Amino acid sequence: MSYAIYPSLKDRTVVITGGGTGLGAAMVQAFSGQGARVHFLDVAEADSIALQESLRHAPHRPEFQRCDLRDVEATAAVFSSITDRSGPIDVLVNNAANDDRHQVGKVDAAYWDERIAVNLRHHFFCAQNAARSMRENGRGVILNLGSISWHLALPDLSIYMTAKAGIEGLTRGLARDLGPYGVRVNCIVPGAVRTPRQMKLWQTEESEAKLLEAQCLRERIEPEHVARMALFLASDDGARCSGREYFVDAGWYGA
Numbered sequence: 001m002s003y004a005i006y007p008s009l010k011d012r013t014v015v016i017t018g019g020g021t022g023l024g025a026a027m028v029q030a031f032s033g034q035g036a037r038v039h040f041l042d043v044a045e046a047d048s049i050a051l052q053e054s055l056r057h058a059p060h061r062p063e064f065q066r067c068d069l070r071d072v073e074a075t076a077a078v079f080s081s082i083t084d085r086s087g088p089i090d091v092l093v094n095n096a097a098n099d100d101r102h103q104v105g106k107v108d109a110a111y112w113d114e115r116i117a118v119n120l121r122h123h124f125f126c127a128q129n130a131a132r133s134m135r136e137n138g139r140g141v142i143l144n145l146g147s148i149s150w151h152l153a154l155p156d157l158s159i160y161m162t163a164k165a166g167i168e169g170l171t172r173g174l175a176r177d178l179g180p181y182g183v184r185v186n187c188i189v190p191g192a193v194r195t196p197r198q199m200k201l202w203q204t205e206e207s208e209a210k211l212l213e214a215q216c217l218r219e220r221i222e223p224e225h226v227a228r229m230a231l232f233l234a235s236d237d238g239a240r241c242s243g244r245e246y247f248v249d250a251g252w253y254g255a
Ligand SMILES: NC(=O)c1ccc[n+]([C@@H]2O[C@H](COP(=O)([O-])OP(=O)(O)OC[C@H]3O[C@@H](n4cnc5c(N)ncnc54)[C@H](O)[C@@H]3O)[C@@H](O)[C@H]2O)c1
Pocket: 017, 018, 019, 020, 021, 022, 023, 024, 041, 042, 043, 044, 067, 068, 069, 070, 094, 095, 096, 097, 098, 099, 118, 145, 146, 147, 148, 149, 189, 190, 191, 192, 193, 194, 195, 196, 197, 198
């Protein structure tokens, strides 16, 4: 197989949240491979530093900054430091999340707030920070990572699924409000992706077979399949795409 190069992504400033591992790391690699200036934020320091090091020969070495996205003020300061160093932000990928399971009866208000902070709130505030320079530039792309989970009604994930459903609504709202300034906002909805965390949590021969039976395509989704959708939507090739969801789920139709 051979894959596209997008000349419009070369030298663009791209911010990726949760870029240290999993899908985010695949996006850091994919955008760096296109010659973009990638900044990625994460709390996973060791993985992020290793990723940055592994991409030191990219046209622009990606830059990692430790940032706990639950802290809205600290996140704003990190965005300011990025624009001070690299100029206006062209692309924001809101990717960080945490899908820890929870049982309805055991959730209290503090846990609810923390889950919403890690899975939803930072999408809005990172978009707010990035939109400042995008509006000035008259162009920009924001990509939010949703999830197939709530479309399928998976168990023990009610707060995560609430956040992910909210992200689709947020995508529509931001697309409407920022569209007049040339900013496109879309949501990528992954299916079951073979990330290191998911493989560690769930992989058994039985679960793999069951999953493949529930997908139209009988092949697993790798992180780079999702990253390639992000490249297309972020590039000028996606010029008239905004306010919508784009599924990369191999046609997953049921759990
Ligand atoms: N992997 C899948 O099958 C799948 C399916 C559907 C949706 N998604 C979505 O895709 C995105 C990426 O998923 P993934 O599987 O790579 O997740 P992951 O858990 O493997 O990685 C998430 C990254 O976000 C970082 N992060 C978590 N909390 C943070 C915080 N407070 N501040 C900064 N960074 C933080 C983590 O350290 C990690 O590097 C998420 O939005 C997820 O909900 C993934």
